[in-house]
Amino acid sequence: MKNANLKTIFKTFIAVVAVSVVFAACSKDRYEPQQVAGLSIINAFASPDSLDFYIDQTRANKPALKFNSKIDYLNLFPGNRAFSLTKRGSNKAIASERFNLASGVGYSIFVLDTLNTNTKKYLLTEDDLSAPAADKAKVRFINLSSDAPAxxxxxxxxxxxxxxxKAFYEYxxxxxVDPGASVTFNIKAADVVKTTLPNVKIEAGKIYTIYAKxxxxxxxxxxxxxxxIYTHK
Structure with a gap:
């Protein structure tokens, strides 16, 4: 398997959903747009293990992918792509699955499990990267705590x-939402606060995902x- 050499999509991917990069054509110095998909990778598997994430035969991470770490959007050719995980430095896949990626769409893939006890190894979401309304931010919520209640x-x-x-695996x-310099989010089961995300800066024009982990x-x-919480970028 090769080392990662995947180019990250810059903030224009967030501003414009129909993203394209330009490649030189084979002759006469023509340039033609080549559609891409964007993929962000988040390790939400509650384990001390260090992992490597592969897209087809290419490793997407340089530092080890540890619990709660994230890789910002990568440029990928669309189509049917193979995603797999290995223990850090190993060539043996411990969780593999194929997904279809569409041109001009941003996705987030969450690593959920590498064990045979859970069939839900990944969660792939299609991200709405359209700009928030004026003077607003956008946020979504995902329950990625496998033994938590709704x-x-x-x-x-x-x-x-x-x-x-939202039950486990639901988003x-x-x-x-309104921006704020110090916003606290409470995650509850019924009326009981289970965990808190305190003093978060929410900025107008930005897009966020909050998840239980x-x-x-x-x-x-x-x-x-x-x-x-993370910002889509």
Missing amino acids: LSLRVDGKETDLFTN TAFTS GVSTATIDSLKLGAA
């Missing part, structure tokens, strides 16, 4: 939930139920 997300101090009762559409049975604190 979870809801609420902005601290608000009277209603942003998103309600919401993006919705508009970890497992309640973990013996390592960093792998226990918690929350994470």
Whole structure:
């Protein structure tokens, strides 16, 4: 398997969904647009293991892909692509699956499990990278805690939930939210706050994903139920 040599998509991918990169044609110095898909990779598997993520035969990560680490959007040719995981430095795949990627679409793939006990190895989402409304941000919520109950997300101090009762593997559409210099998000089961994402800066014009992570049975604190947020870029 080759080392990674995948070019990241810059912020224009977020601003314009129909992305293309330009390649030289074979003759007469003509240039023709070549459509691409974008793929962001997030390790949401609550394990201390260090992993490598492969797209077909190409390793996508340089540093090890550890729990809660993320790779920003990569340029990929569309079509049927093979994704696989190995333990760091190994050539033996421990979780493999094929996905169809469409031209001009941004995707996020979440690593969920590498064990035979769970058939849900990955979650692939199609990302709405259209610009937020004026003076707004956009956010979605995903429950990626495999032993958590259905979870809801609420902005601290608000009277209603942003998103309600999402079971493991379920995710919401993006919705508009107000920006703020220090926003706290509460993740709840029924009316009980299970974990909190405190003092987050939410900026107008940006797109965010918040996800529940970890497992309640973990013996390592960093792998226990918690929350994470990232910006789509």
